[in-house]
Amino acid sequence: MDEMIDGAVVGQLARLLRQVGVEPTALEACRVADQKLRRRVDVVRDALLVDLPPGYDEAAAMVRAAFEDETFTGWMLWPVSEAVVDRTLASGSARSFDDALNVLALLTTRLSGEFAIRRMLDARLERTLEVAAAWTRNPDLHVRRLASEGTRSHLPWARGVPELVRRPGVTRAVVDALYTDESEYVRRSVANHVNDLARDDPDLAADIVAGWLDHPDENTPRVARHAMRTLIKKGHPRALELMGFEGSDFQVDGPSVIEHDVPVGAEVRFTARITNTGTVAARTAIDYIMYFRKARGVLRPKVFKIMSRSIAPAETVLVDTSYSFRARTTRAFHLGEHAIELQVNGRPYGRDTFRLMDPEEMS
Missing domain, CATH: 1.25.40.290 (ARM repeat domains)
Known part of the structure; x- marks a missing residue:
């Protein structure tokens, strides 16, 4: 530019x-x-x-x-x-x-x-x-x-x-x-x-x-x-x-991080299962919250969209997604513990952690 x-x-x-x-x-x-x-x-x-x-x-x-x-x-x-x-x-x-x-x-x-x-x-x-x-x-x-x-x-x-x-x-x-x-x-x-x-x-x-x-x-x-x-x-x-997102009766299993030691430049992958335990179809906004580690060690949340969809009663939706820690000019990454939560219709569910690592220390 x-x-x-x-x-x-x-x-x-x-x-x-x-x-x-x-x-x-x-x-x-x-x-x-x-x-x-x-x-x-x-x-x-x-x-x-x-x-x-x-x-x-x-x-x-x-x-x-x-x-x-x-x-x-x-x-x-x-x-x-x-x-x-x-x-x-x-x-x-x-x-x-x-x-x-x-x-x-x-x-x-x-x-x-x-x-x-x-x-x-x-x-x-x-x-x-x-x-x-x-x-x-x-x-x-x-x-x-x-x-x-x-x-x-x-x-x-x-x-x-x-x-x-x-x-x-x-x-x-x-x-x-x-x-x-x-x-x-x-x-x-x-x-x-x-x-x-x-x-x-x-x-x-x-x-x-x-x-x-x-x-x-x-x-x-x-x-x-x-x-x-x-x-x-x-x-x-x-x-x-x-926006028509309705429903709050969910059972959420996860998120579960696949690899808990993630080198800078790689992806952290996680899965989850969301089941509608209500009696009517629920239109849902499914997001995840990434808690990034900052320079002073505190964790700061950032919400990322996964999908929007309707979930029928007793239906289970599988989530399998990832976030890339490749180098970028818009965000600085800091080594150490990070965390992920799932969010369904604005409510957080579950939490798992992982460590962002120096690739040379992992080799």
Whole structure:
């Protein structure tokens, strides 16, 4: 991902700006090699702020002029959008603030403005959300998605907007307007948005999805499931009910770990048996909880999905699954004892442990 903004991209951006009357001296002198993507964005933005005219109106006019060239597209637009926001916030003008939102809507048709809009939300939350609500009716799907994605409370890679976390209900009008959007790209953003809300106000997230299910279209059940995925894993009662997971009469044998000494790079495999001891069929969400050992020795849980299925009375479902401890950038593994529990409709059952080992010590 770091290479999305490389020397070639910076050079192309410089050429485009020169065509519209900007002398890109600082831009051509900046170096982005050997830096992470976020830092590359900041370096290019800072160079743009040197090269662009100092006033908002002049800078925005240059950006709009460059947009007339179809090659003004892709990842180069991220630092451009950040520079536009910097100029409008420095101006302190309400008029330029609204115009900058229009520029972001324009740029987002070629690359999402979801990161740049975060500082605008931080500066003037109510006005930015008012404009985002209007975007939900925009004919361009990328602008509609920006309304949802840019206002998420926990948008990955993006700077936080504390007020969105403190007031999780302020974006409800946006997601309620878009959950039946014709674009799956937009609907998926809406589901992720509500899944974010579930971290801050689980009951609100469930209420939003309940409202959708009262007025569904053919895509709503899938959107609702994706929006409720974290609450389902956490066993939130209303979320389980909304998704139709019913039943609590189970006999669970296991989980049973097959090999209790597991080398880093290998898999831990475990089995279990789940029997419905009730008198009616139970629709079940079957997950497992992996308790990862952290650097200080404590165990931290992480829920992983196994399956969703209906279990008839007296029926037994066999579980045979595994987790891989292969090296990955998203999680650091620590040697020592780990544990596994099974979870059925939000309730934990059983527990078995294993040791994560250094492969060289096992040879």
